[in-house]
Amino acid sequence: MSAVAGMGRAEAERAGARNVRRRRWRVVLRHAALLAWVAVIMFPIYWMIATSFKEKHEWVAWPPHWLPHDPTIKNYSQIFVFDVQRSGVAREATEQPFNVWGPLADSLLICTLSALVALLLGTFLAYSISRFNVGGRHFRHAILMIRMVPPIVIAIPLLMYYAIMIPLATEAVLGTRILLFDTRVGVSAIYIATTLPFVIWMMLTFIEEVPYTLEHAARMMGAGRMYTLRRVVLPLVASGMVVTFLFVFILNWAEFLLALTLTHPDVVTLPVLLNKFQSASEGRLFGPQAAIGTLITIPVVILGVLIQKHLIKGFSFGTIRK
């Protein structure tokens, strides 16, 4: 009797060991695959950062220099020139100074402004959708359809509106031309429109976690709708608003196609500036280009790390409850 039981135990142990081995293999394989994928994804970023610290003869050296042989910050000093005119024309095209300050300011201004306005509009829209069922039951899904339109589809029609239709229409009706093309307001406006669905979706998940009874309690105590929003609802979703703001900021920060189409030459955002380095006039200045690329990436990485935990919550679109 006990011998049988003993054999059974030994067998169970063997089976258990087999399971552990199998599980360990699965973990190793999964991590190997993930590491390979990370290498694929991260290589261009690594190459960009490495290049930004390389001298010009190292940019396209063969065999490649995996790390800069004599690291330099020349590429950075080259792009942070305030007054390109005064520093004069460089002897060599590769030493041509650039002023990244203007585009940096444009990008910061446009992204901050549009994210703030989208956040404000989106929060109130999300509130009304959540509490008053504005637009009916399927409205929240319909909103997402805006995101299904690829920007390239609307870029040209928008250009027509921005450059021709709106100036003509406003001149005819108001007697003054309102030009949205190549203006910070124009770019901000389209950014607000394209990011609003995200804001609404993310804020919906945060607002729906605020129990109705809190608002009922406030109403019972005589608080009006705006007072309740200000003192009860908004403080409770404040962290969600910060996350949403940062997320939308990153989206706009990296947006290229619409900015390229709807501006030139006054307003230049950082992605548009970056693109110039591939043009005939500026040539192939890989060093400064990499420096700007690195500069653009830094805030995205910082903000991304800050909000990643909350992003998952926002993206679960209310399907995951606490």
Add this chain to the structure above:
Amino acid sequence: MAQIDLKDVVKRFGPHLAVKGVNLQVRDGEFLIMVGPSGCGKTTTLNMISGLERPTSGEIAIGGRVVNELEPGERGLGMVFQDLALFPHLTVYENIAFGLRVKKVPQAELDQRVRAAAEAMHIASLLAKRPAQCSGGESQRVALARTIVTNPSVFLMDEPLSSLDAKLRVDMRTELKRLHERLKSTFVYVTHDQAEAMTMADRIVVMSKGVIEQVGGPLDIYRKPASQFVAGFFGTPTMNFLAGEIDARDGTLAFASRSLREPLGDALPPSLAGRSIVLGVRSEHVEVGRGETPGRVQLIEPLGNESLVFFEFGGDAPLVAKVDAETRLRPGDNLTFGFNPAGYHVFDAASGARLN
């Protein structure tokens, strides 16, 4: 004066009729409890008094003034919610002060009133804490303090004790009753717990499926339930129900079923002969060892001071009787039983209405 009058109040949610014409008068200063199973319309009725829901038709008056069109905050009511609805981002102090801040009460008076309310609910030491740092019972007191601080003439409470554990719930019952004694305000309290209703209420309103089944004092409702529903809802264990008909063979009316024949005395008019009825008998009126009908014990539930005996006797469902805790009975034992005719409740089998 804070009398509340409901006249033909109806509430419809889409195709669903939640409240089907309720007429009710809540007297000034009384502790009225609305009780019923979930979905019976009691919370909807309370929400219509509070103003959080608008009646589809009918009229609600508080203190003689029709309030149908008034915002909840303009009705002079205080409300305690089922989940308490304390503001998690505000301190206990600010939670209590919220209603006063809305009304722009001057700071000195506000501070004094908040502290007085906290003192009254014995939570003065919690003022700097957040609701999340308070225990269940403490949160309860904070919610009450937040309600009493604005001196409402009517208190509305929507199952405020349901989140507490059993012991605390019983303690809070006493406390609420004491609060009512002290404030002498009108309390309208909603619960699905019949024991809560029995222990606290001056009057009980029993609701079922959107209509009022009965209004009365706790003992009236226990002793003279107006319908089979009310009889079954109140009292633990649930009242025994026996289906049968009224038999008038030998000149007096008797209850007759397949396995039983019990004389009903003269409480019923003879015209009821032949009617299908349900006979209700509470467990304390089932007397084990008295009568001659045989039965067999299935189960014993000792309660300490007394025991419940579940036994079968050949009827459709087993009966339950309350017996002295010392009674020596075990499952499988045979017994004889009879009914105390004083405890008969006769209901119409079809409508459930009381006949005696």
